[in-house]
Amino acid sequence: MKNMGRLITFEGGDGCGKSTQLKLTADWLRGQGKDVLETRQPGATPLGVEIRSLLLSGEFVPVPECELLLFLADRAQHVQTVIQPALAKGQWVLCDRYSDSTLAYQLAARGLAEGVDLKPMLAFAEAGCVPEQTFWLDVSAEIALKRVRARTDMGAESTRLDEEALSFHERVHAAFIVICQQYPERMLRIDAGVDIGKIQKNIQNQLEALLLA
Numbered sequence: 001m002k003n004m005g006r007l008i009t010f011e012g013g014d015g016c017g018k019s020t021q022l023k024l025t026a027d028w029l030r031g032q033g034k035d036v037l038e039t040r041q042p043g044a045t046p047l048g049v050e051i052r053s054l055l056l057s058g059e060f061v062p063v064p065e066c067e068l069l070l071f072l073a074d075r076a077q078h079v080q081t082v083i084q085p086a087l088a089k090g091q092w093v094l095c096d097r098y099s100d101s102t103l104a105y106q107l108a109a110r111g112l113a114e115g116v117d118l119k120p121m122l123a124f125a126e127a128g129c130v131p132e133q134t135f136w137l138d139v140s141a142e143i144a145l146k147r148v149r150a151r152t153d154m155g156a157e158s159t160r161l162d163e164e165a166l167s168f169h170e171r172v173h174a175a176f177i178v179i180c181q182q183y184p185e186r187m188l189r190i191d192a193g194v195d196i197g198k199i200q201k202n203i204q205n206q207l208e209a210l211l212l213a
């Protein structure tokens with residue numbers, strides 16, 4: 001069955017500005033008369049809130065395999081109880097992170113995919129729900145991490161993964177470059193090193209094509 005709604009995801013390293021851009025994009029789409037759902041992974045269902053806390057609060061340090069499975073568990077619950085129903089209602093679903101984050105953080109940066117094909121597990125959690133368009137907000141790991149640290153100094157919540165070393169965030173960034181090359185039909189690199197208004201205009205220009213489709 002073809003979805004009536006549209007699934008658009010926002011991806012990138014921590015501190016890339018994707019959450020701000022998702023919000024601005026949602027407001028703009030609403031201005032175009034679209035019914036928009038803003039959501040995120042992990043943590044957008046009651047069960048997902050608990051999984052997010054297990055994963056990111058820092059109280060526990062899961063082994064990489066456990067970390068992967070918890071992110072997939074959150075996704076399965078979110079897709080089937082939130083995203084699919086929203087798409088069936090014809091909503092535009094803007095999701096802050098999706099499977100590309102798992103590819104970049106767990107399979108690549110944690111090195112879990114060495115010698116083993118884990119992509120079928122990612123597809124299993126997605127339950128057939130593949131994004132139509134993914135915006136990868138590209139900024140260097142060094143700049144992004146500086147933004148995260150500045151936010152934390154201002155009192156914002158910092159997660160267990162924010163605290164990873166620069167080298168980990170550099171591996172995540174390198175992985176996004178590869179993912180973007182692997183899925184050119186879906187994934188678009190957006191220069192996130194420029195000002196917020198310019199980034200948003202770039203995203204809107206890309207979405208105009210989808211609005212016409």
Ligand code: TMP
Nearest residue numbers: 014041042071097098101102105161162
């Ligand atoms: P965020 O919601 O503030 O972006 O934080 C979520 C953190 O979880 C971020 O560091 C990226 C990480 N993450 C993964 O490692 N794998 C995943 O599959 C997802 C969705 C997020």
